[in-house]
Amino acid sequence: DAEITQSPRHKITETGRQVTLACHQTWNHNNMFWYRQDLGHGLRLIHYSYGVQDTNKGEVSDGYSVSRSNTEDLPLTLESAASSQTSVYFCASSESNRDNSPLHFGNGTRLTVT
Amino acid sequence: LAKTTQPISMDSYEGQEVNITCSHNNIATNDYITWYQQFPSQGPRFIIQGYKTKVTNEVASLFIPADRKSSTLSLPRVSLSDTAVYYCLVGESYTGTASKLTFGTGTRLQVTL
Secondary structure, rough: OEEEEEOEEEEEEEOOOOEEEEEEOOOOEEEEEEEEEEEEOEEEEEEEEEEOOEEOOOOOOOOOEEOOOOOOOOEEEEEOOOOOOEEEEOOOOOEEOOOOOEEEEEEEEEEEEE | OOOEOOOOOOEEEEEOEEEEEEOOOOOOOOOOOEEEEEEEOOEEEEEEEEEOOOEOOOOOEEEOOOOOOEEEEEEOOOHHHEEEEEEEEEEEOOOOOHHHOOOOOOOEEEOOO
16 A cells, blocks of 8 residues: 655654654555644744756745655755754655645654754 | 635544535635645645545545535545545645645634544
8 A cells, every 4th residue: 555654753863963854655645744733833834846856945945955856755954953843743745646635644743852 | 925814623433434625715816726735744735636526536535516616525434544624725736826825724624433
C-alpha cells in the first residue's frame, strides 16, 4: 500500500544546530506540504511544493527551508534551530491532477529544541 | 480565505449520534468542504468531503445546506474509538490553491461509556 513516512519520529537538538526532517511518500503525488502543530494553533503551513524543483513559502516559513529533487521526498531543514521551533511536524501529500484531492498525512516528527 | 468556526469540544456517550457543525460564511464558489480526524500521535486522516447537499460514506455523513455557509459532520452511533479531534476545512487542494487550505483548532470529541 502507498504511504507517507516521516523520520525520525522524535528528535532532540540544541539551539543553533541545523536539523533536517525527512518525508517520503510512495503515492506518486506531485503536491507535498509541511505543517507544524502547536497547542492552540492547529496546523500551520510551513512550506509546500507542487512538483520537482518547485517550492513555496507558507504561513510560517521563517527559519525553515525545503528542497524537492524528486517526486517522493520533501525534506524540511531548520537552518539554525530555535526553542520556538519546538513542535510536532507533519508532512502531507495530495494529487495534483484531481480537484480537491484529500491530503494524506504522515504520523509526524516531534522536535524538541533545548 | 474562507475561515471556519467549530466548537472547541464536545462530549458524547457511546452509541449516540454526534453532529459537529462548522460555520464558513465566506465560502467561495469553487470551495469544497472537507473533514479530517486526528488521533493523538498521528497525522490527520481524511473522513469525508462534499460540495453541496448530502454526502455519505461508510464512516460519516456530511450535510451542507443550500447556502453552503455551514456544514454538519454526522457520526452515527459513536464508539470510544471515535474520540479524536475533528477538523473542518474549506477550500481547494488543487494545484495553485493548496496553500489556501487552513486548519483551525478543530473540535475535540470525547466519547465515554
